[in-house]
Amino acid sequence: MLYKSTRNSALRLTSAEAIASGISAEGGLLVPEFLPKIDPGVFLRQSYEKRAETVLRLFLTDFSEQEIAKSVRNAYAGGRFENDAPAPVRPFGKEDAYFLELWHGPTCAFKDMALQLLPHLMAYSLEKTAKDETAVILTATSGDTGKAALEGFRDVPGTKIIVFYPQDGVSAMQKRQMATQEGENVFVCAINGNFDDAQTGVKRIFADEEVREALSKKGMRFSSANSINWGRLLPQIVYYFSAYADLVDAEKISLGTPLNFVVPTGNFGNILACYYAKRMGLPVGRLICASNRNNVLTDFIRTGVYDRRRTFYTTSSPSMDILVSSNLERLLYHLGGEDSGKVSGWMRDLTETGTYTVDANTLAAVQSLFWADFCGEEETAETVRSVFRDFGILIDPHTAVAAHALESYRAETGDRSPAVVVSTASPYKFPGSVLEALGQQAPEDDFEKAARLCEYTGQPIPKPILSLSEKVIRFTKVCAPKDMAAVVLDAAGV
Numbered sequence: 468m469l470y471k472s473t474r475n476s477a478l479r480l481t482s483a484e485a486i487a488s489g490i491s492a493e494g495g496l497l498v499p500e501f502l503p504k505i506d507p508g509v510f511l512r513q514s515y516e517k518r519a520e521t522v523l524r525l526f527l528t529d530f531s532e533q534e535i536a537k538s539v540r541n542a543y544a545g546g547r548f549e550n551d552a553p554a555p556v557r558p559f560g561k562e563d564a565y566f567l568e569l570w571h572g573p574t575c576a577f578k579d580m581a582l583q584l585l586p587h588l589m590a591y592s593l594e595k596t597a598k599d600e601t602a603v604i605l606t607a608t609s610g611d612t613g614k615a616a617l618e619g620f621r622d623v624p625g626t627k628i629i630v631f632y633p634q635d636g637v638s639a640m641q642k643r644q645m646a647t648q649e650g651e652n653v654f655v656c657a658i659n660g661n662f663d664d665a666q667t668g669v670k671r672i673f674a675d676e677e678v679r680e681a682l683s684k685k686g687m688r689f690s691s692a693n694s695i696n697w698g699r700l701l702p703q704i705v706y707y708f709s710a711y712a713d714l715v716d717a718e719k720i721s722l723g724t725p726l727n728f729v730v731p732t733g734n735f736g737n738i739l740a741c742y743y744a745k746r747m748g749l750p751v752g753r754l755i756c757a758s759n760r761n762n763v764l765t766d767f768i769r770t771g772v773y774d775r776r777r778t779f780y781t782t783s784s785p786s787m788d789i790l791v792s793s794n795l796e797r798l799l800y801h802l803g804g805e806d807s808g809k810v811s812g813w814m815r816d817l818t819e820t821g822t823y824t825v826d827a828n829t830l831a832a833v834q835s836l837f838w839a840d841f842c843g844e845e846e847t848a849e850t851v852r853s854v855f856r857d858f859g860i861l862i863d864p865h866t867a868v869a870a871h872a873l874e875s876y877r878a879e880t881g882d883r884s885p886a887v888v889v890s891t892a893s894p895y896k897f898p899g900s901v902l903e904a905l906g907q908q909a910p911e912d913d914f915e916k917a918a919r920l921c922e923y924t925g926q927p928i929p930k931p932i933l934s935l936s937e938k939v940i941r942f943t944k945v946c947a948p949k950d951m952a953a954v955v956l957d958a959a960g961v
């Protein structure tokens with residue numbers, strides 16, 4: 468299996484090269500040259516680890532079976548995930564609907580599913596492609612990626628990790644998780660700006676010849692832990708196969724029944740992994756893309772016009788406060804006939820004018836697979852409240868955005884096929900918003916909020932959140948977006 472770029476179809480890289488570099492040199496994203504087919508029946512009655520090994524082997528053909536097995540074991544076994552169950556499916560309470568809970572890892576968000584595995588794949592990739600070089604992992608985060616990446620890469624030999632997050636764009640608990648990060652190879656900095664400023668700043672540093680040169684002289688090179696890295700997307704394909712197999716195993720569906728998936732979406736990584744699973748042969752019905760008030764994707768899927776020139780809102784689901792969804796580029800490449808010239812043109816339009824419009828064929832292909840809706844702050848809170856009231860399940864605001872989209876999808880289309888709502892974070896990462904949604908007064912202090920929420924709902928506080936209160940704050944630096952490169956050089960010791 469080799470990888471090509473969405474902006475250069477002629478390129479061919481090995482998976483180790485794709486993972487080590489993160490992004491293609493001309494700015495495109497790396498995609499597999501074809502999507503292998505697999506019978507979803509092979510995953511029945513298997514452990515999550517076995518399922519992960521099977522999927523990974525199809526794509527990482529330059530890795531040995533032992534390298535894959537060891538990486539998977541280090542990521543998902545050994546107590547990193549609660550009850551050693553990385554991705555449990557539980558009934559929603561609604562008719563033929565389920566939650567796929569992806570937040571039982573060390574940082575309580577679905578980013579752990581990929582970021583517990585990526586560092587191991589990265590270490591092997593560096594060994595195969597760039598012996599003796601140190602990888603500087605540069606990451607922009609809207610809250611959850613940063614912490615999950617820090618936790619995944621901390622003290623991994625041959626790596627340093629630097630995370631930028633928007634000063635006022637993450638929850639207090641998320642900030643606390645990052646500011647208290649332990650490890651000798653980690654650095655965290657807030658920026659005065661929003662997530663898009665952080666992401667643009669990081670992309671600019673990646674492309675900055677001078678900075679790359681300075682690092683290279685010291686035996687260092689950049690890589691990325693953002694979902695533009697193929698090593699982030701690949702682990703996410705696994706849980707779609709796993710959820711499907713679990714539902715067949717539990718006799719909730721029979722093998723072959725189409726299952727709809729509802730995914731709370733920001734950078735389009737999670738839902739893209741579901742699209743890949745479908746292309747590989749998983750019986751996925753409709754891919755339902757749920758957005759918050761920053762509804763640029765809803766508009767795009769409905770009209771074919773991507774337009775980022777709009778007000779940016781800070782919401783109660785901050786990990787989806789994004790106006791430039793990077794991974795959409797991959798989808799457009801696949802659905803637009805794998806024409807890298809066309810994709811380059813759209814991306815150039817986006818950079819130069821803030822908008823692009825896809826052709827009718829591409830739009831028709833998008834609409835034949837996806838359905839989209841968004842929900843405002845009031846509806847998000849109302850959904851948290853009603854799901855708890857009616858079904859006794861406590862969900863976080865991101866998951867609520869998706870649960871709401873399932874409701875609108877069923878009402879509008881009448882399609883009542885079995886559906887899985889992807890649950891992406893523990894409610895305890897956002898205790899203030901969740902308490903308010905439940906109509907409760909939120910105390911000032913974060914940990915008191917969590918305690919109050921626990922008292923009111925009887926749902927246990929995850930250990931990683933509980934233990935935060937004892938950790939020392941290590942990182943307090945804030946910088947302007949224009950100073951990010953200087954911060955990077957300083958943190959890398961150049």
Ligand SMILES: *Cc1c(COP(=O)(O)O)cnc(C)c1O
Pocket residue numbers: 576577578611612694731732733734735736737738786787865891892
């Ligand atoms: C990152 C994140 C999302 C959005 O996922 P994408 O892959 O960026 O679309 C949704 N919910 C939570 C809790 C997240 O952390």
